[in-house]
Amino acid sequence: MTETFCLYDKKPYETEFTAKVISCEQDGDRYKIVLDATQFFPEQGGQTPDRGTLGDANVLDVQIQNGVITHFTDKPLAIGQEVMGQVDWDYxxxxxxxxxxxxxxxxxxxxxxxxxxxxxxxxxxxxxxxxxxxxxxxxxxxxxxxxxxxxxxxxxxxxxxxxxxxxxxxxxxxxxxxxxxxxxxxxxxxxxxxxxxxxxxxxxxxxxxxxxxxxxxxxxxxxxxxxxxxxxxxxxxxxxxxxxxxxDLSSSQEDLPQHVQRLQKECQDLRFHLSEIKEHMVMEQVENTPEEEENAFIFMDGLDVRGMRNGVNKLMEKHPGFCGVFSGNDREGYQCIIGSKTLNCKDLATELRQNVGLRGGGSEAMIQGNLPGSEEVISTAISRYHAKLTH
Ligand SMILES: [Zn+2]
Incomplete structure (x- = not known):
């Protein structure tokens, strides 16, 4: 096929042109149209192709191969007809x-x-x-x-x-x-x-x-x-x-970077204080768990892993069964650490994976993971499994 004459080479500011339809082939739900001349710049050299219309057909894509420019349109055009092309000027x-x-x-x-x-x-x-x-x-x-x-x-x-x-x-x-x-x-x-x-x-x-x-x-x-x-x-x-x-920050543009740095530092400090307070609260709850209970669970929102682990270790000094600290809430589920001095936590993990949907695992002495479900569901599941083991 002869090469398409490129009108945009010399007159890039002209967006209207007429040209003769050389060929029109169906290509899936589009039509491949070749003209004797075109103002449509095809995709090449990393640049996206021009947009616009040929007659009442929309030009969806324009490609060039061996100098032949193919317009991909949403409607067919009659071969041999003169068609008016319109290139989207803003684009x-x-x-x-x-x-x-x-x-x-x-x-x-x-x-x-x-x-x-x-x-x-x-x-x-x-x-x-x-x-x-x-x-x-x-x-x-x-x-x-x-x-x-x-x-x-x-x-x-x-x-x-x-x-x-x-x-x-x-x-x-x-x-x-x-x-x-x-x-x-x-x-x-x-x-x-x-x-x-x-x-x-x-x-x-x-x-x-x-x-x-x-x-x-x-x-x-x-x-x-x-x-x-x-x-x-x-x-x-x-x-x-x-x-x-x-x-939002009541800051000038110049002060903005410093302002954000200050906020980050404050946030870090607050997080540290909060973690200390929460750990203190966990330890208080550990003190209050009844000595005679074999298992002990503490549920609290916003604990970090360190606080949870310390809580579990402290619980294990008092209770021989399963000791768990759970951070989260009934709606979003809990992050958990469960340990035991005498029982196999790995087996408990298998049980919780099947019945409650635990994601996680660990050793025989301690497991860690995420649990969907409420405080009620989780503590009942662990107590029931404990009862099955010991009675
Ligand atoms: Zn260039």
């Missing part, structure tokens, strides 16, 4: 902004550090670029500001197909060996790169460039970025979160 323009922003950042990074952009993803959820060398937060911020300076200068972005002779002496960034006519996107003084995607005409149209996040990645760095409306929307969301946090 296209946003992708143009992100992509040109990426070229500027990559060009400046390449110029200053010699790193190559080895991975680019432009999707609805993220825009990321991977570089094959490390960058610090400070270096990234500096580059980010430089990108915005290029935006403010409103430099023209030029796309051309130089002949082989010109190409030979042209230093340009390229991800891979390309064949066929090579499209070169030039931002004078900033970047020269082989690229097939639509770009804005002037850098000023990008509006704003913002790095949202970065992380070390395969010995280099992965940078998450946004341009234009998407950047402003993301910053608005962050600002809302920040304002809510500042109001």
């Amino acid at each position: 296209r323009f946003s992708n143009m902004q992100q992509h040109t922003g990426e070229h500027i950042f990559s060009g400046l990074t390449h110029g200053k550090y010699g790193y190559d952009n080895v991975g680019f993803h432009l999707s609805d959820s993220v825009v990321t670029m991977d570089f094959d060398g490390p960058l610090t937060g400070e270096q990234i911020q500096e580059l980010e500001m430089k990108v915005n300076e290029v935006i403010w200068k409103n430099i023209p972005v030029e796309a051309s197909f130089p002949d082989d002779e010109t190409l030979k002496d042209l230093p340009y960034r390229s991800k891979k060996e390309l064949d066929g006519p090579i499209r070169i996107v030039t931002i004078p003084g900033v970047d020269v790169c082989a690229c097939c995607a639509p770009h804005v005409n002037f850098t000023g149209e990008i509006g704003v460039f913002k790095v949202m996040n970065y992380q070390s990645y395969k010995g280099g760095v992965r940078i998450s970025m946004l341009c234009g409306k998407r950047a402003v929307e993301a910053i608005q969301r962050q600002q809302t979160t920040m304002t809510n946090l500042m109001n």
Whole structure:
């Protein structure tokens, strides 16, 4: 099949076009449509495809193979007919902004550090670029500001197909060996790169460039970025979160990190005090368990493992049967530690697993785990098993 003529190469700002339907094949519940020319940019180079319509059919996906562009639609189109195509401009323009922003950042990074952009993803959820060398937060911020300076200068972005002779002496960034006519996107003084995607005409149209996040990645760095409306929307969301946090904590933006650290410290201290008080309460209950009982159980909410274990050890000094400390409540179930000086707790665990739904286990001397069910159900089950063993 002959290659599809790419209208977006030369006129990325035109969203309406007419083209002839070359083929239409059913593909599950979709239709694969090839036109003689298209304004739809297909998925390639890490960029998601354009959206829009062909006639009254919605374009759901656009793919390219050997220069042939296939539109996946929800309706069939008659072969041979002229069809009107309409590309979703907001979506296209946003992708143009992100992509040109990426070229500027990559060009400046390449110029200053010699790193190559080895991975680019432009999707609805993220825009990321991977570089094959490390960058610090400070270096990234500096580059980010430089990108915005290029935006403010409103430099023209030029796309051309130089002949082989010109190409030979042209230093340009390229991800891979390309064949066929090579499209070169030039931002004078900033970047020269082989690229097939639509770009804005002037850098000023990008509006704003913002790095949202970065992380070390395969010995280099992965940078998450946004341009234009998407950047402003993301910053608005962050600002809302920040304002809510500042109001909730009655804190200024500058004081927020310290404020949160202070809260964490307070929380840690309180947790420690609470654990001490609870342990004290457990020990009091241990004192109060009647000496003559063979088994002894203590149920209390909010105990930690240390408090539970100390409680069980203390109970075992007084009671020869099963001694258990249970932390939790009837609604959500209990975390438990059960020990015994004379009886096999492993066998008890088997019994409780079958009858009450214990999750956990341990040694013959002590078991630990989680129990669903109420205080009533749990203590009855253990007492009944104890009675079966001893009578
Ligand atoms: Zn590109």
